[in-house]
Amino acid sequence: MNERVREENCACRRGVTRRGFLTAMGTGAIVAGASGTLLAKESGKAETAESDAMTPLNLLINGHGRKLLIEPRWSLLYVLREKLGLTGTKVGCERGECGACTVLIDSIPHYACLMLALEAEGREIVTLEGLMNGEDLGPVQQAFLEHDAYQCGYCTPGQVMAIEGLLRKTAAPTPEQVQVGVSGNLCRCGAYVNIFQAAGRAAELKAGKRGGA
Numbered sequence: 001m002n003e004r005v006r007e008e009n010c011a012c013r014r015g016v017t018r019r020g021f022l023t024a025m026g027t028g029a030i031v032a033g034a035s036g037t038l039l040a041k042e043s044g045k046a047e048t049a050e051s052d053a054m055t056p057l058n059l060l061i062n063g064h065g066r067k068l069l070i071e072p073r074w075s076l077l078y079v080l081r082e083k084l085g086l087t088g089t090k091v092g093c094e095r096g097e098c099g100a101c102t103v104l105i106d107s108i109p110h111y112a113c114l115m116l117a118l119e120a121e122g123r124e125i126v127t128l129e130g131l132m133n134g135e136d137l138g139p140v141q142q143a144f145l146e147h148d149a150y151q152c153g154y155c156t157p158g159q160v161m162a163i164e165g166l167l168r169k170t171a172a173p174t175p176e177q178v179q180v181g182v183s184g185n186l187c188r189c190g191a192y193v194n195i196f197q198a199a200g201r202a203a204e205l206k207a208g209k210r211g212g213a
Contacts, residue, residue: 057121061086062130076120077101077112080127088128088157099185102158102165103127109165109184128157131164139205140164140198149198151189158185163199172203 054069061084068083077094080086080103092100094113101112104126131138137145140160150156159182166173166181173181178199187195 055118057117059117059120059125060123061125062127070117072116072118074117075113076103076115076117076125079117080112086127086129090154090157092155092158097186098155099158099162099182100155102161102185104161104165104168107165107168109162111184126161126164128160131160138164139209140167140202143198143200143202143205144195147194147198147201149191149194151187151191155185155187155189159187159195163195163202166199167203167206171207173199175200 053071055072057068057070057079059066059068059079061080066084068079070079070083074083077089077091080089081091089103089112090100091113092098094101096111096114099111102109103112104110105115105120105123107124107126128141131141140163144150144156144160149159162182162185163178166178170177175196178196181199182192182195
């Protein structure tokens, strides 16, 4: 009798063969794995259902109150563009690096991609559309037009909002303050010289408007 036969005979006396033991273990592992997968799927469904629950939200945007139902995970950028149609706020990197989605929150520039819509409740939001008076451009927008402060134009809304925020804080910024003010906004075309000139012109236009008032 060889070693393998002796081993199996020995196992038989204990009520189970080596092959039977391994087969049983394999089957158990499959059942356990399947059960774990089912539990994970059920758990995932529960989490998804909970995260997708709609929540009422009141926003103050460009001087107007807006009521809507949102998912808690939605960013302010997503709500502005996809739910309210305010597409002046652009989608860029969506991770707070390019500044294309810049809006004003209580007159301070913020990346809309990094803020949950729920975080903006009870605060004053201004988008690019809110700088206009009907069809008339606002001072910063007019200054960008006069100084050709754009090329492809994709970053322009974010640049405009950054400068608007700067001028609301500092009426007559120095060139260095302008550079700091737009440092969080990238222009891939490299139109920075024109953007800086537009910021100076916007300050003049705003001062003239205040003087005229």
